[in-house]
Amino acid sequence: MIELRGVEKIYRRGAEELHALRGIDLDIAKGEFLSIVGPSGSGKSSLLHILGCLDRPTKGTMKFDDLNVEHMSETELDGIRSRKIGFVFQQFYLMPGLSVFDNVTLPKVFSRQKIDVDKIASLIATVGLHNRMKHFPNQLSGGEMQRVAIARALANDPEIVLADEPTGNLDTLNSEKIFDLLRSLHRKGYTIVMVTHNNDLASRADRTVLLKDGLQTAA
Amino acid sequence: MVFLRLAFQNLNRHRTRSLLALFGIATSVAVLFSILSFNKGFEKGLAKELERTGIHFMVVPSGCPHEVASLVLHGSIIPKYLDLAVMDKITILEGIEFASPILVAQLPNPAQKRVDLVYGIEMAKLLQLKPHWKIQGAVPKDDTEIILGAEMAGHQGLKVGDTVAYPNVNASFRVSGILEKTGSQDDAFIYMPVKAAQAIFKRPSGATAVGVKVKDPALLTTITDGLAEQVPGIQIVTMNQVMSSISTLAASAKVLGLSVAIIAILVSAVGVMNAMLMSVFERTQEIGMMRAIGAPRSDIFRIILVEGMLLTMAGGLAGILVSVAGNDLIGLFVRRIMPYAPAGSMARFDAGIAGASLLFAVLVGVCSGVYPAWKASRIQPIEAIKG
Ligand SMILES: Nc1ncnc2c1ncn2[C@@H]1O[C@H](COP(=O)(O)OP(=O)(O)OP(=O)(O)O)[C@@H](O)[C@H]1O
Numbered sequence: 001m002i003e004l005r006g007v008e009k010i011y012r013r014g015a016e017e018l019h020a021l022r023g024i025d026l027d028i029a030k031g032e033f034l035s036i037v038g039p040s041g042s043g044k045s046s047l048l049h050i051l052g053c054l055d056r057p058t059k060g061t062m063k064f065d066d067l068n069v070e071h072m073s074e075t076e077l078d079g080i081r082s083r084k085i086g087f088v089f090q091q092f093y094l095m096p097g098l099s100v101f102d103n104v105t106l107p108k109v110f111s112r113q114k115i116d117v118d119k120i121a122s123l124i125a126t127v128g129l130h131n132r133m134k135h136f137p138n139q140l141s142g143g144e145m146q147r148v149a150i151a152r153a154l155a156n157d158p159e160i161v162l163a164d165e166p167t168g169n170l171d172t173l174n175s176e177k178i179f180d181l182l183r184s185l186h187r188k189g190y191t192i193v194m195v196t197h198n199n200d201l202a203s204r205a206d207r208t209v210l211l212k213d214g215l216q217t218a219a
Numbered sequence: 220m221v222f223l224r225l226a227f228q229n230l231n232r233h234r235t236r237s238l239l240a241l242f243g244i245a246t247s248v249a250v251l252f253s254i255l256s257f258n259k260g261f262e263k264g265l266a267k268e269l270e271r272t273g274i275h276f277m278v279v280p281s282g283c284p285h286e287v288a289s290l291v292l293h294g295s296i297i298p299k300y301l302d303l304a305v306m307d308k309i310t311i312l313e314g315i316e317f318a319s320p321i322l323v324a325q326l327p328n329p330a331q332k333r334v335d336l337v338y339g340i341e342m343a344k345l346l347q348l349k350p351h352w353k354i355q356g357a358v359p360k361d362d363t364e365i366i367l368g369a370e371m372a373g374h375q376g377l378k379v380g381d382t383v384a385y386p387n388v389n390a391s392f393r394v395s396g397i398l399e400k401t402g403s404q405d406d407a408f409i410y411m412p413v414k415a416a417q418a419i420f421k422r423p424s425g426a427t428a429v430g431v432k433v434k435d436p437a438l439l440t441t442i443t444d445g446l447a448e449q450v451p452g453i454q455i456v457t458m459n460q461v462m463s464s465i466s467t468l469a470a471s472a473k474v475l476g477l478s479v480a481i482i483a484i485l486v487s488a489v490g491v492m493n494a495m496l497m498s499v500f501e502r503t504q505e506i507g508m509m510r511a512i513g514a515p516r517s518d519i520f521r522i523i524l525v526e527g528m529l530l531t532m533a534g535g536l537a538g539i540l541v542s543v544a545g546n547d548l549i550g551l552f553v554r555r556i557m558p559y560a561p562a563g564s565m566a567r568f569d570a571g572i573a574g575a576s577l578l579f580a581v582l583v584g585v586c587s588g589v590y591p592a593w594k595a596s597r598i599q600p601i602e603a604i605k606g
Pocket residue numbers: 011012013018019020038039040041042043044045046047605606
């Protein structure tokens with residue numbers, strides 16, 4: 001589904017060049033549950049930007065569903081993101097002024113799709129919050145907020161869910177629960193990629209990619 | 220709808236900051252709205268009052284035209300007197316329907332510890348001069364009777380048939396009639412036969428002015444020109460002159476006020492822009508997230524723009540409400556700075572002006588929101604995943 005070949009990411013700060021990724025080859029198959037780990041500054045976030053079509057590689061190619069992404073326009077990338085990718089962030093990023101239900105519908109609003117109330121409700125039930133639909137984010141616990149964010153990531157029926165340290169702001173118990181939720185989504189057929197600092201959780205994924213200095217090393 | 224709530228949510232998140240920006244807009248819109256409303260009410264009131272006086276021009280001693288204007292409409296005191304010998308010269312002119320002397324003066328009333336305002340007039344011509352008056356009781360038959368303005372009568376609890384005495388000038392009068400409330404300053408006067416007033420003020424042939432009505436208003440200029448030629452030392456003020464001299468003054472006051480309003484609006488627009496830039500900057504990650512989950516740039520632009528419009532619209536509404544609530548206060552202020560102000564409430568609520576002010580506020584919102592909205596739309600989706 002995703003195919004990276006020789007992907008490099010170079011950040012330029014004035015005259016200084018910073019190689020965040022130095023040639024990554026990576027294939028992600030449909031239905032995989034992949035974790036990405038590595039020390040701080042090893043390039044995890046940079047890789048996730050490229051996998052999520054948030055950014056283009058400086059060098060190398062990336063194919064998403066056999067489409068070459070590296071030369072796509074911003075609008076085309078917007079389209080791919082909203083149709084094919086669901087994002088889960090470390091800081092949840094729920095909109096405080098919107099109810100749980102409306103937060104989950106947000107991707108549909110942005111992609112101008114009709115809102116199927118029953119479908120959204122069943123998504124919210126999937127993450128175990130069917131009795132919190134009318135609540136607002138400030139009435140939820142951290143774990144519950146991340147569940148809402150996961151439901152939101154699923155709103156547009158994505159092919160892949162990219163999670164950036166989804167448990168980074170949660171305690172152990174809630175981290176377990178979120179991980180279990182991701183795993184259950186995986187069982188339902190979703191492709192899941194998770195960046196994490198938690199080696200224990202990472203090792204329980206199907207496959208682990210270990211980054212070091214912008215290069216993939218054997219796990 | 221969701222965009223509106225998102226915009227509202229963002230304003231609500233920094234309530235103090237939003238309120239400060241809103242306050243600025245409210246103040247400047249209040250100024251704008253007040254000026255526009257008062258200007259309209261002022262001109263309307265002026266035209267209406269001039270239409271109500273039954274005279275075409277006034278003959279007065281040479282002097283300040285503003286004083287004359289006030290005299291014509293409210294009977295303010297002019298220290299100069301006219302010799303009534305001019306009356307004869309006026310009445311013999313061709314085309315005069317009537318001419319009536321008017322003597323306005325202050326009369327101390329020791330019993331009430333106040334100074335009464337006396338308006339001496341020829342009672343036979345009273346209803347011609349003041350065609351819109353409604354009087355309870357009767358017009359004075361002789362020089363011992365007077366009519367009281369409603370306020371005057373109410374203030375001293377006087378009724379038709381009562382006696383008002385001025386021992387200081389050896390005079391006393393029977394109230395023959397009371398003028399029904401007019402809502403103008405006519406309510407504050409004592410109307411007495413001009414002969415009686417002349418006796419009290421020891422000006423046997425003096426008057427403050429002579430009010431003249433002509434038979435054919437088309438011949439007005441011919442008549443006034445002729446009169447000015449024949450009688451030296453007088454000034455002739457036509458109602459049109461009064462009207463335009465006051466209007467000119469009102470117009471320059473309006474220009475001044477509008478410039479103040481425009482400056483206030485500019486300052487508050489900068490305030491709105493600043494508040495919005497700050498909030499866009501603080502929300503960089505959140506906006507990045509919206510972009511990441513599929514929001515096109517145009518949507519981000521729209522949300523921020525709506526935010527600015529919401530803010531200024533709320534400010535505009537608040538400003539209009541404040542202005543309407545403070546209507547009477549502003550009226551007092553206008554009365555103090557203008558030599559003449561029409562009676563009654565000047566600023567009648569005008570939906571058109573309110574709509575225009577609100578529209579203007581929203582326009583300010585759009586203008587000051589464009590830059591922050593553009594800034595926000597440039598935020599990259601990778602901002603959602605940093606670090
Ligand atoms: N926008 C940027 N401009 C310049 N350098 C950057 C930028 N983003 C990342 N880098 C650098 O690229 C390298 C890789 O960063 P990246 O964020 O991908 O690491 P990471 O593995 O996610 O680290 P962490 O575990 O701390 O989140 C780092 O040295 C970082 O300083």
